[in-house]
Amino acid sequence: MGNAIGMIELSSIAEGINTADAMVKAANVELIHASTICPGKYITIVHGEVGAVRAAMSAGQTAAGHYVVDELLIPNIDPQICPAIMMTTRPGEIEAVGVMEYFSVASAITAADIAAKAANVRLIEIRIGFAIGGKGFVTLTGDVGSVRAAVAAATKEEALLVSKTVIPRPSKQLVEKLI
Known part of the structure; x- marks a missing residue:
């Protein structure tokens, strides 16, 4: 649209x-x-x-x-943004997982757009505010190098960043909970 x-x-x-x-x-x-x-x-x-x-x-x-x-x-948002907000993504195989947590919803959406444009990653979800204290967080996947590059690009400006992590080989149990 x-x-x-x-x-x-x-x-x-x-x-x-x-x-x-x-x-x-x-x-x-x-x-x-x-x-x-x-x-x-x-x-x-x-x-x-x-x-x-x-x-x-x-x-x-x-x-x-x-x-x-x-x-x-x-x-000019990345086409992955809306499905990730609506939690309708199908990320396929989960390789490495990147997570970025922000104090604001706007910061999380902006970070997801930057990350998706910075490297060959697939957004899993952009969780916004409800039952997480008004925060926002982004989960994404791809190969380890791409996930690290995307997270680094998106978290360069860390004003409202709470935390970030990259998990190279997530456990099967974690993957089942993420998708």
Whole structure:
């Protein structure tokens, strides 16, 4: 449906729901995620053509007012981003696993995009906020060298990074839990 993603995180659940509605009514975008996140926040993520996402973001910012906690707009996203957010990826064989954990959802999504563009890796999941204290984390796979390169590129700016790890040969039990 397009190549841009927009996200608004709010400090009010009621205003978050209202903002999600305003965003999808303002432009031809797909609502790929709208839910509460811990602690008591709401997040809305839309996907579409760059101009449509910009219009939706503008309408969302107006609707959200002073409730905006964080926002993100990434034009030209990697095609793996939306499926990873929606947890519909099929990563295939799991070789090495990279994990990047952030204090913010926007930082996790941005890191996933950077990692996917930096090396030949497959995103497994971008987990956002719910039941993880409002944090975000990314899991990805590929050969060890590619995973290390992707994690290094994505974590170069470490302002909101909590932790990162690369697991060269994950156990079968861990792989079963990741996919």
